Amino acid sequence: IPTFPLVVEIQNWDQVSIHQNVGKVVDMILRGQSYLPEKRWLDTNGTFKATDVDNPEIESNQTNVEVNRPITNTSYGKSTKILPFGINRGKIIQLIESNQMPIDLVDDLDRAELVVTTKQFFRTMPKLLKKAEDSGKSILVLKRNSTVQIREFLNDLSGQNSNIQHIEVAIQEASLAAEQIEAGEDRVVLNPQTSYVRKLQHQIAEDLRLASFSVGKEPKRRVTIARK
Incomplete structure (x- = not known):
């Protein structure tokens, strides 16, 4: 007899698998039979969803669930559409809603103005990131998938002086400096930038194996890129 009546398998930040009737599931796996667990997840709009697998070997009284929880947009300005990859979507949604940020999450690369990911994923360059890069999409890279990093990114992106066009120009400036x-x-x-944009510029220098350091006082603090 199994110790637990069911097992919840955490697959990523936004998705879990529910294994009902653990005893029967284990028997099926040992017999080499195929088995699909119930999936529960949050989509890019913050909607909770669940799929009930129609498996005759497993008794289940679960039903499909869909609860709409759209992101609340601010009434001022144009919202920026971002596609997170390898980032905690639930935390992004929570921060956007609680701070009324003019940011929309999308799951379609063609609709995204900006792709945000972590350094770990960017270095391995999965297909979606490669496609984004090839299509000329801006990709912002966070060092870690942490609440602090996500909050800082969203605050900077939603600021009046830190919109996506401004960030793109700052990134291009750092890339041009590296070429020089x-x-x-x-x-x-x-040029002077906010702390978050300076971090992006430092990261570009680091990835290109160049030295970089910040000089000056806020709000005129700026990055210098140099040879190592």
Whole structure:
């Protein structure tokens, strides 16, 4: 007799698998029979969903569940559409709703203005990120999938002076500075930026194996990129 009547398998931040009737499930697996557990997840709009697998070997009284919980948008300005990859979507939705941020989550790359992921995923470059890069989409990379990093990113993205176009320009400026250094410059001083944008510029320098440091006082603090 199993110790637990069911098992909840955490697959990622937004999805779990529910294994009902553990004893029967174990027997099926040992016999080499196929088995599909019930899936429960949050989609990109924050909607809770569940699928009940029609498996005659497993008794279940679960039903499909769908509870709409749309993201609340602010009434000012145009919302920015972002596609998170490998990021805690539930935490993003919570922060967007609680702070009334003009940001929409999408699950379609064509609709996304910006893709946000972590350093770990960006280095392995899965198909979706490769497709985003090839299509010219802006990709912002967080060091970690942490609440602090996500909050800082969202706050900066939703700020009046830190919209997506501004961030894109700052990233392009850092990339151009790296090219200038490769062409022979010893160092290049960039324009003043917010702390979050400076972190992105530092990251570009690090990925290209260049040195970088910030100088000056807020709000005129800026990044300098140089040879190591």
